[in-house]
Amino acid sequence: MDEAFEKLKQDGKNTVDNLVKWLQDSKLIETSKEAETKVRKFFDGVKDAKNVELAKFKEAVTKLAEEKKKTLDEANKMLSETGPQILNALQAGMQAVQGALGQSSK
Numbered sequence: 001m002d003e004a005f006e007k008l009k010q011d012g013k014n015t016v017d018n019l020v021k022w023l024q025d026s027k028l029i030e031t032s033k034e035a036e037t038k039v040r041k042f043f044d045g046v047k048d049a050k051n052v053e054l055a056k057f058k059e060a061v062t063k064l065a066e067e068k069k070k071t072l073d074e075a076n077k078m079l080s081e082t083g084p085q086i087l088n089a090l091q092a093g094m095q096a097v098q099g100a101l102g103q104s105s106k
Contacts, residue, residue: 001079028079
């Protein structure tokens with residue numbers, strides 16, 4: 001999980017929105033609006049919603065694991081398994097946007 005988070009951070013993708021998406025993709029939370037709103041509250045104390053620190057993310061994952069009656073290791077494993085997928089999806093999305101912008105400027 002740490003490695004995937006650091007990759008997100010390097011790419012400037014460690015936003016609350018992306019982290020919530022990662023939690024949903026890993027099945028740690030449901031994709032419902034209610035679940036998303038609840039998890040976003042874990043990030044209320046973040047200084048910058050577009051640059052979440054690893055420690056704050058781990059704190060949120062710990063709280064979430066406790067609520068879901070999972071161990072932190074189980075939660076980390078779930079996140080580690082989906083980490084590469086979220087990175088690939090975000091990169092593909094950026095490439096699509098860049099491609100669209102490149103075509104519209106011609």
